[in-house]
Amino acid sequence: MQETQPSSLLHIPVLYKEVPEVLIHNSDGVYVDGTFGRGGHSRIILSKLSNQGRLIAFDRDPEAIASAKNILDPRFSIIHAPFAEMKNELDLRSEGLVDGIFLDIGISSPQIDDPQRGFSFRFNGPLDMRMDNSCGLTASQWLETAEEQEIAKVIKEYGEEKFASKIARTIVQYREKAKLETTEDLANLVATIVPRNRKDQGQHPATRTFQAIRIAINDELGQLKRALNVAGSMLKPGGILAVISFHSLEDRIVKRFFDSMVNPARHIDPRLPLLPDQLPKALFERSSRILPSEEEKDVNPRARSSVMRFARRTSEPWRETK
Ligand SMILES: C[S@@+](CC[C@H](N)C(=O)[O-])C[C@H]1O[C@@H](n2cnc3c(N)ncnc32)[C@H](O)[C@@H]1O
Structure with a gap:
């Protein structure tokens, strides 16, 4: 992979060992990184893909998009759009179903640390706070x-x-x-x-x-809810959806989403007179959670509050959920 940015300037992505292990089950596959940031995870994912593999990344921040231009790898492409729009964007490009989708939600260190972006009370700057x-x-x-x-x-x-x-x-x-x-x-x-x-x-x-x-x-929780549903409809059977979140409001949404996908029958009105084979089938399976190790938390303080949840898409045809 050609790279024009010195690796010393790249920040350490959270759960960087675990993300590719969980996400990549076919090195020739097509993967989506919905939150490029500065490309920490994108670079790791690319390093695990074969020459046939591809990575399509998204970010809503124009500065993240500008920094993605440093990745001069024909297997990589970047799209400036919110991740809730990822299916529409892939449809526009006639992409089919994908093998894995990854989201590392929230704001990036460069966003917090730039006073001009107005995210932090630690620095004085215009009260902006827009990711885009x-x-x-x-x-x-x-x-x-x-x-x-x-x-x-x-x-x-x-x-x-x-x-x-x-x-x-x-x-x-x-x-x-x-x-x-x-x-x-x-x-x-x-x-x-x-x-x-x-x-x-x-x-x-x-x-x-x-x-x-x-x-x-930034309508962050609305974006997350829409992205989860959209992601489910974009995955091949066996494809993986993995989401890292940093606070309980987001983690609750991700946890509930996977619960309702893995155990849909538990989420319908028990008074409905349905036979066992009429109950909705699971759209995802093998939902799990990974937390950062103590070692990672020591080295990378940003990892402290992170939680990754992931699950595998079943072969059940996708149906729209609430
Ligand atoms: C925590 S950072 C990701 C860091 C990245 N994984 C890395 O290793 O460099 C989150 C990024 O997601 C972007 N982002 C957050 N919400 C988004 C959304 N709804 N759509 C697209 N990008 C979003 C932010 O602009 C930010 O660049």
Whole structure:
């Protein structure tokens, strides 16, 4: 594989040993990496494929797409689109079913560490938070226009923040006088309401609010739910879907999805008068979970909260699920 980026600049991908072991069962196959980032996992997957194998990657971040241009490998292609759109994008290119789909969801280190992207309260920068900064509302624009109740709901549900209502009220009062334009504006405002965590003094009071607004701005949970269903319809029988998530809101969605795929009969109304052979058949099988080893957590702190869940597509024809 030709490579124009020095390997010392590449970050360590999470569960980098386990991902190819779980995902690649046919080295001549076609694989999808829905979250290219800086291509850590993509490069590992490519290194395990034969000359016949192919990898199609996606990312919604234009900077990730630009960095993918460093991979000069004819087996590799990159598409700028949200992963919920991956089936439409592959259909447009007349791709058939694929052998494996991988998602490493959330934000990348380069996104968090660039003050201009506005993801972090650690650096001052424009309050943006869009993964695709070529379209959509910035966090600043959303906070300027959203209803107080909507802001409170987002901070409560996606941040699991008990001061959500008070934060939302204070934001709405603040915006009558001034604009929340920077990460510092928002971090300082939230810090006037949320006390420091007594157990974890290192945690900034705005941590949960930033997470919540980021999830809402990028519709992260909606993207994940749609991508899981779409992925199921894109896999060959025996194909693998593997998803790494970093917090409980996402992991819960992935876990429930695989449960409902592996045990669909448990998810239908038991009062329905169905015979055993009329019960829906499993669309996925062998669902499992892998956590990072202690060794990996020591070397790569980003791995600490990661969970990978994966399962294998059965030969049962795909049916649309809720
Ligand atoms: C955790 S990073 C992936 C890191 C990557 N596995 C690596 O080794 O470099 C997540 C990436 O997924 C992208 N992303 C998140 N949600 C997305 C979505 N709905 N559609 C497409 N890309 C998304 C982000 O822009 C980010 O670049």
